[in-house]
Amino acid sequence: MTNRFSRSLASLGLALLLSGAVLGEPSQSGLDLSNLDRSTPASQDFFQYSNGGWLKANPIPADKPRWGTFNQLYENNQSLLQAILIQAAAHAEDENSRKIGDFYSSGMEAPSQAAGLELLKAETQSLAQASTPAQLQSWVTGLHQRGLHPYFSFGSAQDAKDSSQVIGQLNQGGLGLPDCEYYTRSDEKSVKIRAQYLEFIAAVFQRWGEKPEVAAKKAQQAFDLESQLAKSSMTLVEQRDPEASYHPVTPSELAQQAPQWDWDSYFKTLGAPAMGRVNLSSPKFFTGLAQVLKDTPLEAQQSYLQWQLLRNSADYLSEDWSVLSFGFYGKTLTGALEISPRWRRVVKVIDSNMGDALGEKYVAQHFPPAAKAKVDDMVVRLRKSLSKTLDGLEWMSAATKEQAQAKLASFRAKIGYPERWRDYSALKIDRKNYLANVWNSEAFEVKRDLAKIGKPQDRNEWYMSPPTVNAYYDPQNNEIVFPAGILQPPFFSLSADDAVNYGALGVVIGHEITHGFDDQGAQFDAKGNLRNWWGQQDLDKFKGLAKAIEDQFSGYQVADGLHINGKLVVGESIADLGGLKLAMQAYADSQVGKPAQVLDGFTPDQRFFLAYARIWAMNLRPEYERLQVNTDPHPHPRFRVNGPLSNLEEFQKSFAIPAESPMVRKQRNRVW
Ligand SMILES: [Zn+2]
Missing domain, CATH: 3.40.390.10 (Collagenase (Catalytic Domain))
Structure with a gap:
C-alpha cells in the first residue's frame, strides 16, 4: 500500500x-543433515x-499457500513482534509504544473491529449522494488521501532521469484481481477464477446488506468496469522496461492525454504541492481511464467504487469479514485452506504502517x-x-x-536499520477503532509521501521495515539494503x-x-x-x-x-x-x-x-x-x-x- x-x-x-x-537444529557446520x-x-x-x-x-x-525455511523465519519473527506489541499494549513506556500497543489492541478486540462499520456506512452514504462527476471525483480523492486507490494512484517517485529529484507520478491501478492479465486470459482455469471473483463480489455486497439481485447487478457493474481498466493496463512484463514507464507531462499535456478528470482540483484537494510536470507512468492506461469515465453511467461507477471501498476495508473489520475476504483472496487464489490466526494479520498491518516504531524496539532486542x-x-x-x-x-x-x-x-x-527513525508524533491512534487506525496511518503516510514531491531525494530513506525478512536493490539510489530481519x-x-x-x-x-x-x-x-x-x-x-x-x-x-x-x-x-x-x-x-x-x-x-x-x-x-x-x-x-x-x-x-x-x-x- x-x-x-x-x-x-x-x-x-x-x-x-x-x-x-x-x-532445524544446527550441526557442526550449521546445516541440518535431516533436510537431505x-x-x-x-x-x-x-x-x-x-x-x-x-x-x-x-x-x-x-x-x-506455501511453506519454506523462509516462511519459518518469518513466522518466528512475527512471534517476536507480537511479544513486543503485547508488552506495549499492557505497559507503554513511551508514546510510540502506546501507539503500537493501542493499534494492536484495536485489531484484536471485537468492539474496536466492529467500530469500523460506522465509518464505512458514512462513506457509502456520501458515495450514494454523489450525483455528478465532480462529486464522484471528490469522493474518490478522499479515498486516495487514505491510501485506497480506486481507478489509479498518485504518489511521489524519484525522477528516473534525475535521481536527485523527487517528482509526482500517476500509476495505473484500480483492479481487484492480482494483475490485468487475469481479466483477459482465456484458459479454463482463468475463466473459472473470473467466475469465482464475480460471485465473491456479489457475496460481499450481500454481506453489506444488499438483496441478492441488487448484489448481483452491482457485482457485474464493478467487474465490467475493472475489466475495462484491465484492457488499458500495462502488463507486468511491459512494466519491467523503465523507459516505457517514463513520460513526464506538464499539467496541460496531462489534461489533454487524460481528460474527464479535473487534475488541478484533484492535486489541490489531495494536498500535493504545485508541480511543473508529473510522470504519467502508463499513458495508455490514463487514456483508457478517460474513456471508461466517459462511457460508464454514474450508477455503475458507484457500484465499482463501493466495491473498492468494501474490498479494501474487509480485513480491518470483524473476523467474519476477514473470513469472507479470505474465501477468495486466500482460498481461491493461493489454495490456503484456513485463514491464519488474527494476531498474525494484525502484526503484519502494524509492521507495514508503523514499521519504524515497531522496528526500533525489535532491533534493540534482537539484532x-x-x-x-x-x-x-x-x-x-x-x-x-x-x-x-x-x-x-x-x-x-x-x-x-x-x-x-x-x-x-x-x-x-x-x-x-535506518540511521534515523520516522517521527510518528502527528499520527493519531485510537484503541477503540481498528479501521480508523489503518486509515489514519495510511493518511499519515500519504501526507509524508506527497511532501517529498519537488524536493531532493532523501538517500537515507528505507523502503522496507527493519524486521522484514527480505532485501532489495534500488536502482535509483544505487544501493543494496538488508533489514535486520533477514540477518538470521x-x-x-x-x-x-x-x-x-x-x-x-x-x-x-x-x-x-x-x-x-x-x-x-x-x-x-x-x-x-x-x-x-x-x-x-x-x-x-x-x-x-x-x-x-x-x-x-x-x-x-x-x-x-x-x-x-x-x-x-x-x-x-x-x-x-x-x-x-x-x-x-x-x-x-x-x-x-x-x-x-x-x-x-x-x-x-x-x-x-x-x-x-x-x-x-x-x-x-x-x-x-x-x-x-x-x-x-x-x-x-x-x-x-x-x-x-x-x-x-x-x-x-x-x-x-x-x-x-x-x-x-x-x-x-x-x-x-
Ligand atoms: Zn532479486
Whole structure:
C-alpha cells in the first residue's frame, strides 16, 4: 500500500506469509543433515537431494499457500513482534509504544473491529449522494488521501532521469484481481477464477446488506468496469522496461492525454504541492481511464467504487469479514485452506504502517552489533568480488568496464536499520477503532509521501521495515539494503561455518549487487539515472546473454501446461546466477590461508551449495504455483536452485557430477 507501489525495487521476493515452527537444529557446520534426501542423486535434481527430507517433514500448514525455511523465519519473527506489541499494549513506556500497543489492541478486540462499520456506512452514504462527476471525483480523492486507490494512484517517485529529484507520478491501478492479465486470459482455469471473483463480489455486497439481485447487478457493474481498466493496463512484463514507464507531462499535456478528470482540483484537494510536470507512468492506461469515465453511467461507477471501498476495508473489520475476504483472496487464489490466526494479520498491518516504531524496539532486542559487523565484512568482500569479476570479463570492452566499475564504486549498502527513525508524533491512534487506525496511518503516510514531491531525494530513506525478512536493490539510489530481519538463520548465523554463511547470505548479498547489473538495473548509471552507459557492442552482447537466461527459464514447466515466463523472471534469474558466482569468489578469498575442513561429511564447496539450496526449501500449493508463475518475477524455488546451479562448473565439480546429468547444462549460461 501507500507509496511503495511507485518504486521498482528488485527484492529477493519472499516473506508474505506465516505459522509456528522452529528451524532445524544446527550441526557442526550449521546445516541440518535431516533436510537431505540421499535417495535422490545430487546429479539428478539437486533441489530434491538437498531439501527432500525437509520437504517431507514440513507439510504446508492449513493456513498457508506455501511453506519454506523462509516462511519459518518469518513466522518466528512475527512471534517476536507480537511479544513486543503485547508488552506495549499492557505497559507503554513511551508514546510510540502506546501507539503500537493501542493499534494492536484495536485489531484484536471485537468492539474496536466492529467500530469500523460506522465509518464505512458514512462513506457509502456520501458515495450514494454523489450525483455528478465532480462529486464522484471528490469522493474518490478522499479515498486516495487514505491510501485506497480506486481507478489509479498518485504518489511521489524519484525522477528516473534525475535521481536527485523527487517528482509526482500517476500509476495505473484500480483492479481487484492480482494483475490485468487475469481479466483477459482465456484458459479454463482463468475463466473459472473470473467466475469465482464475480460471485465473491456479489457475496460481499450481500454481506453489506444488499438483496441478492441488487448484489448481483452491482457485482457485474464493478467487474465490467475493472475489466475495462484491465484492457488499458500495462502488463507486468511491459512494466519491467523503465523507459516505457517514463513520460513526464506538464499539467496541460496531462489534461489533454487524460481528460474527464479535473487534475488541478484533484492535486489541490489531495494536498500535493504545485508541480511543473508529473510522470504519467502508463499513458495508455490514463487514456483508457478517460474513456471508461466517459462511457460508464454514474450508477455503475458507484457500484465499482463501493466495491473498492468494501474490498479494501474487509480485513480491518470483524473476523467474519476477514473470513469472507479470505474465501477468495486466500482460498481461491493461493489454495490456503484456513485463514491464519488474527494476531498474525494484525502484526503484519502494524509492521507495514508503523514499521519504524515497531522496528526500533525489535532491533534493540534482537539484532546484536556483532551480527552487523560480520555482515559489513561480507558486503565488502562481495563488492570486491564483483570488481574482480568485471576486470576479468571477456565479453565487455575496457570503456564499458570502466563505467561498470564506477557504478559499483558508488554502490551504497544499508544494513540492519535506518540511521534515523520516522517521527510518528502527528499520527493519531485510537484503541477503540481498528479501521480508523489503518486509515489514519495510511493518511499519515500519504501526507509524508506527497511532501517529498519537488524536493531532493532523501538517500537515507528505507523502503522496507527493519524486521522484514527480505532485501532489495534500488536502482535509483544505487544501493543494496538488508533489514535486520533477514540477518538470521537460515541466511546467517554468527555461529555457522563460513561456507554456510556465504552460500546463503553471501549469495543474497551477491544477488542484490547483481541487480544493479541485471536487464533492468543495467539501464541505470552510477548516479541512479536512467541513462545508457554501455558501448553498443557490449550492450548487444549483454542482451544476448540475458536472452539465453530468459530462454533457459521459459523452458521450465512447473505443472501441466504451466510454464515459467522467462521474460518476467529474467532479472531475478540473472541476479541468482550472478549472486552465486560472486559469493563463491568472495568465500574463496575469505578462506585464503585457512585449511579446507570437511564438516558433517561435506567439503566447504559442497556445504556452500547445500546452504544455498536450503534457503529455497519450500512446498507450494498448486493454486499458489499458478499465482506465482503469473505474477511473481522470482522463479519457482525448484528452478531457483536447479536453474543457476546447472550453469556452474564449480557446482558440477564439487559434487563430482557426470557431464550427461540433468544438473549439468550442455550450454552453460553466464552473464556476470
Ligand atoms: Zn532479486
